Amino acid sequence: MLVFVGLGLYNCADLTLRGLEVLRHADKVYLDTYTSIVPGFSIEVLESLIGKKVVPVDRSILEGRKLINILEEAREKNVALLVPGDPFIATTHISIRLEAEKHGIKTEVVHAPSVISSAISATGLQVYKFGKIVTLVYPDPEIGFYPISSYEVLKDNFNRKLHTFFLLDLREDRKMTIADAVDVLFLLEEKVGDGIISSETLGIGMARIGSPDLILKAGTLEDLKKHDFGPPPHSLIIPGLLHPMEAEALLLLCNANKEMIEKWMKKIK
Numbered sequence: 001m002l003v004f005v006g007l008g009l010y011n012c013a014d015l016t017l018r019g020l021e022v023l024r025h026a027d028k029v030y031l032d033t034y035t036s037i038v039p040g041f042s043i044e045v046l047e048s049l050i051g052k053k054v055v056p057v058d059r060s061i062l063e064g065r066k067l068i069n070i071l072e073e074a075r076e077k078n079v080a081l082l083v084p085g086d087p088f089i090a091t092t093h094i095s096i097r098l099e100a101e102k103h104g105i106k107t108e109v110v111h112a113p114s115v116i117s118s119a120i121s122a123t124g125l126q127v128y129k130f131g132k133i134v135t136l137v138y139p140d141p142e143i144g145f146y147p148i149s150s151y152e153v154l155k156d157n158f159n160r161k162l163h164t165f166f167l168l169d170l171r172e173d174r175k176m177t178i179a180d181a182v183d184v185l186f187l188l189e190e191k192v193g194d195g196i197i198s199s200e201t202l203g204i205g206m207a208r209i210g211s212p213d214l215i216l217k218a219g220t221l222e223d224l225k226k227h228d229f230g231p232p233p234h235s236l237i238i239p240g241l242l243h244p245m246e247a248e249a250l251l252l253l254c255n256a257n258k259e260m261i262e263k264w265m266k267k268i269k
Contacts, residue, residue, distance in 0.1 A: 006112025009210030124249020131157030
């Protein structure tokens, strides 16, 4: 059997009791080290909690030919794959689950906090007012690549007065910050823009959701670029039309400026 266990967002304390039980009874435990960052996580603490060694696995294994070795183990043993956040928010893991099922290997899932639900809750925005979620990735001008589809998602959500949640690019050599994301959005505006990204665009910057040192800040994108959010993981929301309660939440929870919100609402309407 292959069990996907959500690790949560900050450290081993985010594991559910069921998750701990599964890890303790597993014959082998693998840890996904590439799809996200868990700021307070310690593999040594985890190993002491579950009483066994944990094997880190990166993208080359989870998305490569060596994945079959894990699947073959799961055919004969109880194998757990520990995943940052909630399993299957990243498409990598649903791909692995489907591959296991195709090979006749039973799978299960133990859920944990996700950055998406937690960020929405933390900011006070309403979940049913979000449009499509999109990952904002780094452009590669040398090969002429720009993440145009991310701007198209923003435009579609904006036209429907919905909030846009940007998950930010995470790579082995660099992790996208809110300042990086702002630069990419202004670049996309320059390339294919429709006037959405400007000096008055309202954004909500979020750093280390679920952590004790969580930072939430609402402001213009230019203000967010200058703000010190500390180390990643970072996320960014560009809000659509705000319900009065959402606007109040941004004022009280995200240090927004009332005049700034009013200006943005006039643009949205």
